[in-house]
Amino acid sequence: MKHLKREMSYHLMLLPGMLVLVLFTFVPLFGLVMAFQNYVPAKGISGSKFVGLQNFKFLFVLPDSKQILINTLIIALGKMILAIVIPVCFALLLNEIRIKWFKKTVQTVVYLPHFLSWVILASVVQFIFGYDGPVNAILSLFGVDPIMFMASNNWFRPLMIITETWKEFGYGSIIYLAALTSIDPGLYEAAAIDGAGRWKQMFHVTLPGILPMIILMTTMSLPNILNAGFDQIYNLYNPLVYETGDILDTFVYRVGMVERQYSLATAVGLIKSVVGMVLILSANKLAGKLTDRKIF
Amino acid sequence: MGRNLREKLTAILLVTCMTSIMLVGCSNNDSEVSKSAIGQKDSTSDTSGDSTEDAWMLAKTTPDAPYPETVIYTVGATVTSSIKFPEGSNDTTTDNGYTRLYKEKINIQNTNKFEASDGEDYIQKVSMAITTGDLPDIMRVDDYATFKELVDNDLIEDLTDAYNNCASDLMKEIYASNNNKALDMATVDGKLYAIPTTQISGGPELLWLRGDWMDKLGLSEPKTLDDIANIIQEFIEKDPGKNGSGKTVGLALIPKYNNQFLYGSYAGGYQANNIFTIYGAFPKQWIAQADGSAVYGSVQPEMKQGLAVLSDWYKRGLIDQQIAVRTEDDLKGLIGNGQCGSFFAGWWAPYHTVSSYTLNPDAEWRAYAVPVGKDGKVTAYTNNPVQNYFVVRKGYEHPELLIKGKNVSLAYNQSSQAFSDTSDTVKYYRDTVNGQYGLDPLGGFDYYNAAQLSYQHISEALEGKRDEHDMTMYENTLYESCKRYQEAIDNNQKPETDDWLNYQCRIAGGKVLNDTQMNLVDPVFYNQTETMKLKWATLVKMEEETMLKILTNQENIDYFDKFVKDWKAAGGDQITQEVNAAIAK
Secondary structure, three states: OOOHHHHHHHHHHHHHHHHHHHHHHHHHHHHHHHHHEEOOOOOHHHHOEEOOOHHHHHHHHOOOHHHHHHHHHHHHHHHHHHHHHHHHHHHHHHHHOOOHHHHHHHHHHHHOHHHOOHHHHHHHHHHHOOOOOHHHHHHHHOOOOOOOHHHOOOOHHHHHHHHHHHHHHHHHHHHHHHHHHOOOHHHHHHHHHOOOOHHHHHHHHHHHHHHHHHHHHHHHHHHHHHOOOHHHHHHHOOHHHHHHHOOHHHHHHHHHHHOOOHHHHHHHHHHHHHHHHHHHHHHHHHHHHHHOOOOO | OHHHHHHHHHHHHHHHHHHHHHHHHHHHHHHHHHHHHHHHHHHHHOOOOHHHHHHHHHHHHOOOOOOOOOEEEEEEEEOOOOOOOOOOOOOOOOOOHHHHHHHHHHOEEEEEEEEEOOOHHHHHHHHHHHHHOOOOOEEEEOOHHHHHHHHHOOOEOOOHHHHHHHOOHHHHHHHHOOOOHHHHHOEEOOEEOOEEEEOOOOOOOEEEEEHHHHHHHOOOOOOOHHHHHHHHHHHHHHOOOOOOOOOOEOEEOOOOEOOEOOOOOOOOEOOOHHHHHOOOOOOOOEEEOOOOOEEEHHHOOHHHHHHHHHHHHHHOOOEOOOHHHOOHHHHHHHHHOOOEOEEEEOOOOHHHHHHHHHHOOOOOEEEEOOOOOOOOOEEEEOOOOEEEEEEEEOOOOOOHHHHHHHHHHHHHHOOOHHHHOOOHHHHHHHHHHOOOOOOOOOOOOOOOOHHHHHHHHHHHHHOOOOOOOOOOHHHHHHHHHHHHHHHHHHOOOOOOHHHHHHHHHHHHHHHHHHHOOEEEEOOOEOOOOHHHHHHHHHHHHHHHHHHHHHHOOOOOOOHHHHHHHHHHHHHHHHHHHHHHHHHHO
């Protein structure tokens, strides 16, 4: 406080930024009230009727809400796990490559799909796994009958998880590659002198070295537990795979198409945020207990 | 010290600038609003003197008398991305061929309250305007629910008197072409609250078949379901398109794609409606039964018969085996590259077959209104008679302006007046505006049987029985194109793609539509009920999943009965009751 006068100009410079933050981050939070209302655009937030938890209840009494939640959780969890495991493995393997140009080329090529939207990739996936696409052509060489992957309830979920991982693992590995470069080479030398081979070095030097990053990324990905990937699934699903592929977001989207349901959409958003926050806090605590490495 | 102070001052100045820019950015809209409000007052302020008062009175109570002074009105403008202003003109969204015609004829000028691209963006802006209560003087509303909301909240003007005084005979005639159904839908408690935009009848879907394939195989035109099945089977087995064995795809049907489904569209594409309507099933429609009560078509026992046909066809390979994963573009591709020679679509189907023509000049498509029932007619259900509603803000002092403006639009678009009027504005309208949709602040609407009328007018003109200017501007453009098509054929040349397209749609498709005897069934309800808001999406999901599973033989046909039971229990019964209550009102 006593420096206030001296620092006045700096505080003033902060003001526009703070105003933007308050205006666009905190003020819109009041819109959450809509989740507890039967929101009618013509009446606005102040005029709409409060309905308590009706919008939330609705989500859980639907005949297919259980199925939708299970689909969402399975697909989202599958994606989250692979989004950690594959990029870490990939980064470790790539790190062992000594030919520089090859390493760089691979690195660039694998993260290209990240920049393409699912609208485009959906047709690529549909072609590859199509009835007369390359995958079925290869299978037929082994005498397997063609499989309608995109219309099969056995295949839909795995395919969503695999294709999403394929799209994102390259991009996800960048951060681990960066973490790898920051490991002190002295540690490897010391380990080598102590007689550790490549495997031992990987487990006792490299992995612990990037562990904080892995914990950080895992924790950060937890809020996505209810985000199974709208873009991808909306572009790839069809009524035959509703059973395994219909997720929270696609369902709410279809409900919203019938009638502009601001309240319901807000309720879903709120649930997702709350679940995400609980998970992030508990993961942080757990990480602190188990490894002594807390993020915040 | 001095330098320090200067730095501080600069910092403070910068901060103030940035803050004020932000605040100004937020309040900018208000000033615009007040400006247009002032503009309105200007135009009506000095109405002294009897003669001007008479002129005002005349303008207020007759269809085409112009206002003595320019009346400014605000609209919510839809601006499509494809708008191209005529080359070398200074046209803007508020000063162009459309607006100048309105100004010249009845002395009105629009300003835009908001501009939005058509579709979701526009709907959002309308919601916003309703939320803030700051409506433009004239606004288009796209759905009945919103229109009803406006009526219930007393936000829009009663247009009954204005319509009675100012609607032109042409407007009345166009509404009468569909028995005034559109007006009925815009009427609440006996009062007219909107000028509805009519829906053009698309007729039933027609079965489009590759005619050159039929000739090659010596197949005659189909009438019944068995005929159709037979033709498709021949197409697949004998491979007249030389696609290689097993490569020819059967009947193309759309699965779920955006809002489309296998059935339920109105003169849509890749639909299976005709296979249901022949059994008296009307999928996705609310249909009145003999006792007057409404039921949902997709859960009636008649549906089962249609489904049985489809699942049988799928088993026999007559329906595209990959139906579940097709998008509209996929199907267009199959048709374009000659892999598929059969699909149901409205008279406009050549827009989807055109690439087959550009790739292979021999490709010829024929349209059939089939399958026909015992009476020799195809059965179809009709569409919602209203496309959208034009409403006037409550308290606007010239509610009749909307109707008078529409009179002008109709006169120049739905009659031959565009050719008989020789004014420069009209010439500009005819030469440059014609066919360029999107910037008309008011817009018009068309006869219910517009597609049939255009076929009649164009074909009569082609035969020399009608003057080429005795039709609307748009029909004349199509006529010119069809004439070029015929000339090219006569001279043994390949017609231009556009001319081919227009001829196939308007003459080939239009003829079938015009000559077909059909049984038309009017659904009784097109809107939403309270429970639908929450439960309809679930029911639709249930329905579409079931239908596709039965069609693709994943489930037995009797699975339909279980679906009907589940559908009723999951809210279907309740919604049916609500629909009946809404109709009874």
